[in-house]
Amino acid sequence: MSILLLIAITLGSAFLLLNLFLKKKDRSKNLPRGFLGYPLIGETLSFLEAQKKDQGSEWISHRVKKHGPVFKTSLMGAPTVVIIGQSGNKFILGSDETVLIAKQPKTLSTIAGKHNIFELTGSRYQLIKGAMSSFMKPSSLQTNIKQMDDLITSLFLKSTKETDVIPTVGFMKRLTFNIASAVLFGIQDDLLIEEFSHDFSLAFKAVWSIPVNFPGTAYWRGLRARSRIIARLMPIIRKKSADLREGRLHPASDILSSLIALKTQNEDVITYEMIVDNFVTLMIASHDTSAILMSLIVWKLSL
Known part of the structure; x- marks a missing residue:
C-alpha cells in the first residue's frame, strides 16, 4: 500500500509540475487569453460533458464572457483557438491557404487519416x-x-x-x-x-x-x-x-x-x-x- 501511495504522489506531483511549466511557457507566446487546461486532457472533459447535456453553446458563451470573442483552449489533445462572431467567420472562411491552413485535431487526423480532404492542399x-x-x-x-x-x-x-x-x-x-x-x-x-x-x-x-x-x-x-x-x-x-x-x-x-x-x-x-x-x-x-x-x-x- 505504501508503494502505491508513493507512486500516486510522484505521478501527481509530476503532473502538477508539468502543468505549471506549460503555463509559464505559454505566457511568452503571442496568444489570446484563455485556459489550456491540464496537459493532454486540456478542457476536453468539460467540453464533452457539455455536449452530452446539449450545453455546447453555454460552454462557449462562458469562455467568451471571461476571455472575449477570441480565446484559446485545448481540445482532443490539440491547442485550439476559438473565434466567435461575423468577422471571425469571415476570416476563417475567406482566407486562402497562404494565410490559414486547416489543421484538424489529432483524433480526427488519426481516425480519418492524414490524407483526408481537410488536411490536403x-x-x-x-x-x-x-x-x-x-x-x-x-x-x-x-x-x-x-x-x-x-x-x-x-x-x-x-x-x-x-x-x-x-x-x-x-x-x-x-x-x-x-x-x-x-x-x-x-x-x-x-x-x-x-x-x-x-x-x-x-x-x-x-x-x-x-x-x-x-x-x-x-x-x-x-x-x-x-x-x-x-x-x-x-x-x-x-x-x-x-x-x-x-x-x-x-x-x-x-x-x-x-x-x-x-x-x-x-x-x-x-x-x-x-x-x-x-x-x-x-x-x-x-x-x-x-x-x-x-x-x-x-x-x-x-x-
Whole structure:
C-alpha cells in the first residue's frame, strides 16, 4: 500500500509540475487569453460533458464572457483557438491557404487519416474535391432518387414489422448510413453495411475523445475499428478497380468509383491511402449531421 501511495504522489506531483511549466511557457507566446487546461486532457472533459447535456453553446458563451470573442483552449489533445462572431467567420472562411491552413485535431487526423480532404492542399485537394463535388451535383443525385426511395421504404417496413413506435434518432442514423453506403459508395451487401456501421460508430466516438491509445479507451477502440474498416474496404476497392478497367463500371456510378478512376488518371498524385482516408472521412462527416437534421425536422413537424 505504501508503494502505491508513493507512486500516486510522484505521478501527481509530476503532473502538477508539468502543468505549471506549460503555463509559464505559454505566457511568452503571442496568444489570446484563455485556459489550456491540464496537459493532454486540456478542457476536453468539460467540453464533452457539455455536449452530452446539449450545453455546447453555454460552454462557449462562458469562455467568451471571461476571455472575449477570441480565446484559446485545448481540445482532443490539440491547442485550439476559438473565434466567435461575423468577422471571425469571415476570416476563417475567406482566407486562402497562404494565410490559414486547416489543421484538424489529432483524433480526427488519426481516425480519418492524414490524407483526408481537410488536411490536403494544392492540386491534391482540388482533385479530390472535384471528384466528390461532381458526384454530388443535383443532376447526378437525381439518378439515385429511386434507389434512395427503395432504401427508405425497405428500412421503414423492417423497423415497424414488430412495433409501431421506432426511436427517431436511431432510425435516422441507420437510414443515413445505409443510404451513404449504397448510394455514395456503391456498397450493397447488408451484412457488410451492418459491420461498417458498428465500426464507424466506434470511430466517431474516438474523434470526440482524448487521444490516449490505451486498451479500453474510446480512442483505442476507434483505432482498432479503423483497421477493421480498411480491411473490409480494400477488397471492395480492388473489385471496383477491376470493373472500371474492364468497362463493367462507370466512374460516375459512385464516389468510390470516381476516386478510383481519379487515381488511374493521376498515379503520381492520388494514392489508395487517400481513397481510404476520404472514404472514412465522408462516412464520419455524415454519421450524425444528416441524422440529427432529419430528426429535428420530425420533431418540429410533430409540434
